[in-house]
Structure formats: C-alpha cells, structure tokens
Amino acid sequence: MKRIPITETVEIDLDKEMWCCSQCHAEIHPAREPYVKGCLVYERPAAEIYGPAIPVKSNSASISYAPQPDFMRVVEFYCPECGSLMTVQYLPPGHPITLEIELDIDKLKKKHAGSSK
Numbered sequence: 001m002k003r004i005p006i007t008e009t010v011e012i013d014l015d016k017e018m019w020c021c022s023q024c025h026a027e028i029h030p031a032r033e034p035y036v037k038g039c040l041v042y043e044r045p046a047a048e049i050y051g052p053a054i055p056v057k058s059n060s061a062s063i064s065y066a067p068q069p070d071f072m073r074v075v076e077f078y079c080p081e082c083g084s085l086m087t088v089q090y091l092p093p094g095h096p097i098t099l100e101i102e103l104d105i106d107k108l109k110k111k112h113a114g115s116s117k
Helices: 046-050 105-111
Strands: 003-005 010-013 018-021 027-030 040-044 052-054 073-078 085-091
Touching (some): 040 046
Antiparallel strands (some): 003 010, 018 027, 040 073, 073 085
C-alpha cells in the first residue's frame, strides 16, 4: 500500500497505520488516534499574530484585529521532526483541543488494497 494524503500537511501510511508529515515523511502518531496528539503544540498570543492594525502614538493603546484573549486562543500544531506547521485551531479559553479528523482506516485499506507507492 502507499501513503495517502489527507490534508496538505498530513498523510497516512496504511501499512504501518501511522500519521505522517507530508514535508519530511516522519511518522507522527498512530493513525487510530488523532494526529495532533503527536505534534508539538504552541499556544500563540493572538496579538503576536495580528499585530497592530493602526499605528497610534506611544502613549495610547494600539488598534488591532486580534481576538481578545478572554474570548479566543490560538493553538498551533507542528511536526516534531521538521517543525512544519500542521494545523491551527482557534478555540475559546478552556475548550479542549478539537479532534478534526477521524478516518475509517479499515475501509481505506480495502479501497487502496493492491495499489503501490
């Protein structure tokens, strides 16, 4: 069998049942669990991403399109081998990480049986 691309950054190795990075091809985590469990995680301040939208004088607050930290947090997931950004989640504070992909691996194996890399 072969590796099947699932997203732009994530592929699945059906023989080994492993999530893999599509950039460096490193095995990240067993495919029967969410791949984000094997990623490096960074909770980035939204103000760091967006920065000031309108520069103002130094004695007053800057204006930004960044979500307020009381309402939104930005969680980034990286490949533990090459550091490629795998996915980003915008979540309310205290909300658990969203498990966005759940595949029927047995059906995928049947569908791709006999095909080679």
